[in-house]
Amino acid sequence: MNNMSLFDKSTYIPLAERMRPTTIEQFVGQKHLLSKGKLLYSIFEQKKALSLILWGDPGTGKTTLARLIAQVCNMDSYFISAISAGVADVRKVIEKGKSNRVTGVQTLLFIDEIHRFNKAQQDAVLGAVENGDIVLIGATTENPSFSIIAPLLSRTRVLHLHPLTEDDIRAIVTAAVTNDRELSHKKIMLDADATDVLVQLAMGDARRALNILEAAAFLKGEGTIDKDTIFEAYKEQTISYDKAGDKHYDTISAFIKSLRGSDPNAAVYYLARMLVAGEDPEFIARRMVIFASEDVGNAYPLALSVATSGMLAVKNVGLPECQIILAHMATFLASCPKSNASYMALMKAKDVASQELHQIPLYLRNAPTQLMKQMGYAKGYKYPHDYPGHFVDEQYLPEKIKDLIFYEPSEEGNEKSIKERLAKLWPKKYKKEKKE
Numbered sequence: 001m002n003n004m005s006l007f008d009k010s011t012y013i014p015l016a017e018r019m020r021p022t023t024i025e026q027f028v029g030q031k032h033l034l035s036k037g038k039l040l041y042s043i044f045e046q047k048k049a050l051s052l053i054l055w056g057d058p059g060t061g062k063t064t065l066a067r068l069i070a071q072v073c074n075m076d077s078y079f080i081s082a083i084s085a086g087v088a089d090v091r092k093v094i095e096k097g098k099s100n101r102v103t104g105v106q107t108l109l110f111i112d113e114i115h116r117f118n119k120a121q122q123d124a125v126l127g128a129v130e131n132g133d134i135v136l137i138g139a140t141t142e143n144p145s146f147s148i149i150a151p152l153l154s155r156t157r158v159l160h161l162h163p164l165t166e167d168d169i170r171a172i173v174t175a176a177v178t179n180d181r182e183l184s185h186k187k188i189m190l191d192a193d194a195t196d197v198l199v200q201l202a203m204g205d206a207r208r209a210l211n212i213l214e215a216a217a218f219l220k221g222e223g224t225i226d227k228d229t230i231f232e233a234y235k236e237q238t239i240s241y242d243k244a245g246d247k248h249y250d251t252i253s254a255f256i257k258s259l260r261g262s263d264p265n266a267a268v269y270y271l272a273r274m275l276v277a278g279e280d281p282e283f284i285a286r287r288m289v290i291f292a293s294e295d296v297g298n299a300y301p302l303a304l305s306v307a308t309s310g311m312l313a314v315k316n317v318g319l320p321e322c323q324i325i326l327a328h329m330a331t332f333l334a335s336c337p338k339s340n341a342s343y344m345a346l347m348k349a350k351d352v353a354s355q356e357l358h359q360i361p362l363y364l365r366n367a368p369t370q371l372m373k374q375m376g377y378a379k380g381y382k383y384p385h386d387y388p389g390h391f392v393d394e395q396y397l398p399e400k401i402k403d404l405i406f407y408e409p410s411e412e413g414n415e416k417s418i419k420e421r422l423a424k425l426w427p428k429k430y431k432k433e434k435k436e
Contacts, residue, residue: 015183015214016207019176024068028175028206029061029168030161039157040065049073049106051129051136053114053144053153056161059205062139065161066110069137076100077108082116087124094125097133107134114138115147122149129155142283163204170199172206173213186222193227201234203249251277252287255330259288260295264334271330281322285311288329299339299413306332337413345407352406358398391425405429 021027024034024044033040043049049069054062063079070077078093090109097107109125111117128134129152136156140147144158164172177183177190190198190213198216202209215233216225251273258266274284285307292307310329314322367377382392395402409419423430 014211015176015180015217016210018180018182019172019210020064021068022071024072027061027064027068028171029164030065032162033159040159043069044072047073049075049108049135049137051156053138053140053148053156053158054161055140055142055144055158057141057163057205059202059207059209060161060163061206062161063110063112066108066137066139070108070110073106073108075106075108075135077110079110079112082111082113082121085111087121090121090124094128094133097128101133108137109134110137110139112139113141115140115142115144119149122152126151126155142280143286146282146286164202164206165204166199169202169204169206169209170195173198173209176210176213183217186217188217188220188222189224190230191224191226194225194230197227197230201230205249208249252279252284255284256287256291259291259330259334260338262334262336262338264331267330267334268327271326275323275326281314281319281326282311284326285314285329288326288333291333294343295338295340296333296336297339297342298415298418299337299410301414303333303336337415339410339412339415341408341410341415348406352401352404356400358400360398361395364396393426403429 027034030040032038034044035041039050054065056062066079067077069075076096078096080089080093090111093107093109097109100107109128111125114122125134125136129136138148138156144153173190173195177188194216198209198212201212212230212233213225216229219233220229251270255267255270255274258270271284275281289304289307289311292303296303307329310325313325317325362376363378363380363382365372365377367373367379373379382394384390384392384394386392397404409415409422411419419430
């Protein structure tokens, strides 16, 4: 047979790997890091690598960027995974780096899933990074503030990669259908609806998009793929993610939505699914801390303290017992009254703050020097504790936006009392609702 099958086992390379960019010009996304004047742009422009921590969700381009840096900077590069490698592997690269320095060649050590290295393993690279024996690029899906030791953070630059936009995913999928030899051989195309569905299901992950596309091509055989085929391929893809213990996008989404929906039974079920699949308990705990502020908020302020204590307990206790703590957190948060009013207040305020920088009233400014006092800083400030009820009717917002309301308390839980107090203090802004 002259024409090999798209999925010939002897030569099979996944579509996501076949479509991996080989030049920075082919790279799609992360414009906030690759625009002129940014660090990554300078690395490619000057062809000089720096030690980096690339933080972002799967499929956002962390490994690809590291490979492109190694290529454009002509580095002796070594790619390892923290899941399978250890200190001995790191030390071998460091020794190679020391010998390379003599010839003026930079040595790149790329550590995928670097957050899985413990403190001792992360300590092993500190000296080599500091004295220039190696350039370290670590890739992580977890917040480096929680997962990377402080000494290593101080010796690297942390770059946050964003999930790809729908336009980014569309461009990647279109390029695959147009340029991939195997897909072209099968005359694989996507109709408009199929493309739209695929872009949405990818959720900002290029690898996921290409994996779904490849599975759909396998199901279709040849010709134009419709949205039903994409949905079928997506179902198969989701199952394989669960079995492989990937990041469980769908499961963590269902978990958070069950917490938000006040269903402790569904929440603990999805928690169990994640734990059985091998999800990182600390990741789950951190998501619940975020949830405590975003979705419970002032309706039950104690929720943040419980979630934060739970996260600390999970970190200190570890598996398997920390699963009990996670169940405690999940059932508690699911059962709490809910309000996203504080989160929405922040979003509204950020929207206003990003449009125009309004002048802060002089009487609210700090006046640590005599000159500032002469300029009127802090003059006329009314100290609330000097007034009855420790409150004084004062204007704190800048003049142009003085009447805006960002925080609108709900009627849920503790927030109902907050709403009543604000209505009493600021009757013009928080008018009490008339009882029928």
